[in-house]
Amino acid sequence: xxxxxxxxxxxxxxxxxxxxxxxxxxxxxxxxxxxxxxxxxxxxxxxxxxxxxxxxxxxxxxxxxxxxxxxxxxxxxxxxxxxxxxxxxxxxxxxxxxxxxxxxxxxxxxxxxxxxxxxxxxxxxxxxxxxxxxxxxxxxxxxxxxxxxxxxxxxxxxxxxxxxxxxxxxxxxxxxxxxxxxxxxxxxxxxxxxxxxxxxxxxxxxxxxxxxxxxxxxxxxxxxxxxxxxxxxxxxxxxxxxxxxxxxxxxxxxxxxxxxxxxxxxxxxxxxxxxxxxxx
Amino acid sequence: xxxxxxxxxxxxxxxxxxxxxxxxxxxxxxxxxxxxxxxxxxxxxxxxxxxxxxxxxxxxxxxxxxxxxxxxxxxxxxxxxxxxxxxxxxxxxxxxxxxxxxxxxxxxxxxxxxxxxxxxxxxxxxxxxxxxxxxxxxxxxxxxxxxxxxxxxxxxxxxxxxxxxxxxxxxxxxxxxxxxxxxxxxxxxxxxxxxxxxxxxxxxxxxxxxxxxxxxxxxxxxxxxxxxxxxxxxxxxxxxxxxxxxxxxxxxxxxxxxxxxxxxxxxxxxxxxxxxxxxxxxxxxxxxxxxxxxxxxxxxxxxxxxxxxxxxxxxxxxxxxxxxxxxxxxxxxxxxxxxxxxxxxxxxxxxxxxxxxxx
Ligand SMILES: Nc1ncnc2c1ncn2[C@@H]1O[C@H](COP(=O)(O)OP(=O)(O)OP(=O)(O)O)[C@@H](O)[C@H]1O
Ligand SMILES: [Mg+2]
Numbered sequence: 001x002x003x004x005x006x007x008x009x010x011x012x013x014x015x016x017x018x019x020x021x022x023x024x025x026x027x028x029x030x031x032x033x034x035x036x037x038x039x040x041x042x043x044x045x046x047x048x049x050x051x052x053x054x055x056x057x058x059x060x061x062x063x064x065x066x067x068x069x070x071x072x073x074x075x076x077x078x079x080x081x082x083x084x085x086x087x088x089x090x091x092x093x094x095x096x097x098x099x100x101x102x103x104x105x106x107x108x109x110x111x112x113x114x115x116x117x118x119x120x121x122x123x124x125x126x127x128x129x130x131x132x133x134x135x136x137x138x139x140x141x142x143x144x145x146x147x148x149x150x151x152x153x154x155x156x157x158x159x160x161x162x163x164x165x166x167x168x169x170x171x172x173x174x175x176x177x178x179x180x181x182x183x184x185x186x187x188x189x190x191x192x193x194x195x196x197x198x199x200x201x202x203x204x205x206x207x208x209x210x211x212x213x214x215x216x217x218x219x220x221x222x223x224x225x226x227x228x229x230x231x232x233x234x235x236x237x238x239x240x241x242x243x244x245x246x247x248x249x250x251x252x253x254x255x256x257x258x259x260x261x262x263x264x265x266x267x268x269x270x271x272x273x274x275x276x277x278x279x280x
Numbered sequence: 281x282x283x284x285x286x287x288x289x290x291x292x293x294x295x296x297x298x299x300x301x302x303x304x305x306x307x308x309x310x311x312x313x314x315x316x317x318x319x320x321x322x323x324x325x326x327x328x329x330x331x332x333x334x335x336x337x338x339x340x341x342x343x344x345x346x347x348x349x350x351x352x353x354x355x356x357x358x359x360x361x362x363x364x365x366x367x368x369x370x371x372x373x374x375x376x377x378x379x380x381x382x383x384x385x386x387x388x389x390x391x392x393x394x395x396x397x398x399x400x401x402x403x404x405x406x407x408x409x410x411x412x413x414x415x416x417x418x419x420x421x422x423x424x425x426x427x428x429x430x431x432x433x434x435x436x437x438x439x440x441x442x443x444x445x446x447x448x449x450x451x452x453x454x455x456x457x458x459x460x461x462x463x464x465x466x467x468x469x470x471x472x473x474x475x476x477x478x479x480x481x482x483x484x485x486x487x488x489x490x491x492x493x494x495x496x497x498x499x500x501x502x503x504x505x506x507x508x509x510x511x512x513x514x515x516x517x518x519x520x521x522x523x524x525x526x527x528x529x530x531x532x533x534x535x536x537x538x539x540x541x542x543x544x545x546x547x548x549x550x551x552x553x554x555x556x557x558x559x560x561x562x563x564x565x566x567x568x569x570x571x572x573x574x575x576x577x578x579x580x581x582x583x584x585x586x587x588x589x590x591x592x593x594x595x596x597x598x599x600x601x602x603x604x605x606x607x608x609x610x611x612x613x614x615x616x617x618x619x620x621x622x623x624x625x626x627x628x629x630x631x632x633x634x635x636x637x638x639x
């Protein structure tokens with residue numbers, strides 16, 4: 001029994017090490033001096049460049065135009081991640097609401113058409129999407145960055161399944177209580193979907209945060225760069241003929257990781273609370 | 281408070297399933313009507329049409345003097361209590377009660393007054409800040425009742441509100457619903473498949489079968505004079521014994537074999553004769569002929585405490601019948617017994633249609 005427990009823990013510890021080591025190494029390395037990293041590779045201890053590296057990364061303007069720094073990119077990434085997640089949740093909840101609660105012609109067909117778009121990820125339709133955004137003059141805007149991405153078959157599907165599991169009597173009780181379609185949605189369905197919303201928010205925020213291809217296409221203005229693409233871009237410019245700024249790159253990577261981690265931690269407790277308190 | 285009038289109301293689902301086949305009922309102001317019938321007979325459908333949750337295919341429903349066929353549920357001035365309570369899980373008990381009133385734009389202090397009043401009547405005052413999941417089944421049931429009461433509606437509609445409760449609580453809530461309805465004097469329509477609940481609650485019973493009304497009447501009337509074999513077997517527990525009989529020169533007889541005797545009451549040659557378990561007496565052999573006399577052989581004795589039920593087989597290979605006997609009576613399996621019933625306790629039904637034949 002006890003041995004089994006030890007074995008269990010060993011497996012878990014191995015898993016943790018496997019996942020965490022690269023992150024820890026990146027962090028440790030980011031606290032060292034550039035030249036030292038270049039000479040001796042990855043660092044295994046905490047260096048004394050922590051403050052200066054992170055300060056430089058966050059505040060020093062980089063790029064060609066010298067108008068983008070870590071803070072700006074962090075802000076852009078947050079706008080993209082949150083806009084992306086919130087947009088997807090709003091759109092897919094409304095779509096699922098229409099599909100589940102309203103009888104309109106070809107409702108099932110509509111659902112399956114939406115569902116089929118799962119087969120067409122952004123990468124497949126990226127050229128026409130770009131064309132449309134560009135024609136609308138939305139290149140280098142947050143709208144152009146976010147809106148084309150927020151239609152979500154996955155979200156619609158999950159919300160549809162969830163709404164279908166809500167007992168009909170709840171709708172009927174609400175109708176007798178004088179709640180119209182809109183009130184029922186806001187007063188009953190949205191609060192009941194809290195758990196679902198939290199779960200989808202986690203997934204979608206991280207997904208949006210990690211977008212690379214689309215932001216690369218749609219933002220040529222460095223003021224709109226997100227962290228994820230900034231890591232690469234800034235590194236390219238800074239290297240020139242000099243030694244690559246590995247420490248800065250590592251620091252940016254660490255910074256880029258923090259917000260998704262925070263989102264997961266915050267929403268997960270929500271999410272689990274929701275599961276445990278199961279309302280329905 | 282209001283009358284409710286149903287005029288040849290029909291409901292056809294999807295153009296094919298006729299769930300309610302032309303039902304007419306006049307419900308008086310303040311009356312407690314119970315719709316009772318087996319599963320699938322259309323009682324929920326009928327109730328939901330009154331509530332406005334289901335379209336009326338043809339016919340007319342009036343609440344008060346107003347035809348409500350095309351009126352929204354919220355504007356019909358009714359309140360409904362559902363079998364699974366349908367409380368809003370994310371709202372406190374207080375908000376569950378208040379939600380409908382808020383939607384009507386009622387003033388805050390009036391809402392508060394009504395919620396407090398309902399909570400007092402139903403003794404749920406201590407739970408007002410809890411969410412429904414933190415309540416027991418019985419407490420949830422009270423909250424569901426409270427949500428109906430606060431609206432002070434013209435009519436209460438109940439769809440099997442007690443069937444999720446355990447037996448003891450069911451009896452308790454049944455009494456309470458009755459008391460509440462009597463003191464509020466609100467017209468009520470109550471759906472159940474439990475004949476005991478139906479008998480005890482109703483001012484008038486509506487027995488439904490396959491979308492049709494079999495009988496409407498006060499519970500005791502329905503019990504005393506069931507209009508058909510269906511009603512006879514549905515109301516009363518254990519159910520009425522129904523025996524297929526023919527007539528010959530000497531009077532009544534079983535279609536198969538011996539064991540039954542009695543006078544032919546209506547001059548026909550076939551009947552279904554009905555007699556309730558509580559109206560059969562075990563008499564000594566050789567007693568004078570009664571309206572109906574049966575010879576039977578005991579199968580099982582089933583004591584339930586206050587009384588016992590005796591299952592016996594009529595004649596040789598005849599139908600099995602149930603007889604209520606006193607609680608400590610003693611019978612041996614295989615024992616031969618003679619049973620008799622008085623004329624007023626024997627019901628005769630048409631052998632083909634199952635309708636009651638009155639003399
Ligand atoms: N939405 C629907 N579509 C088609 N048929 C339906 C629908 N709802 C009910 N029915 C049918 O209508 C008939 C009456 O249903 P209803 O729910 O009124 O029965 P009930 O008397 O309330 O039964 P129970 O005691 O089981 O609740 C049933 O045969 C049922 O199958
Ligand atoms: Mg029903």
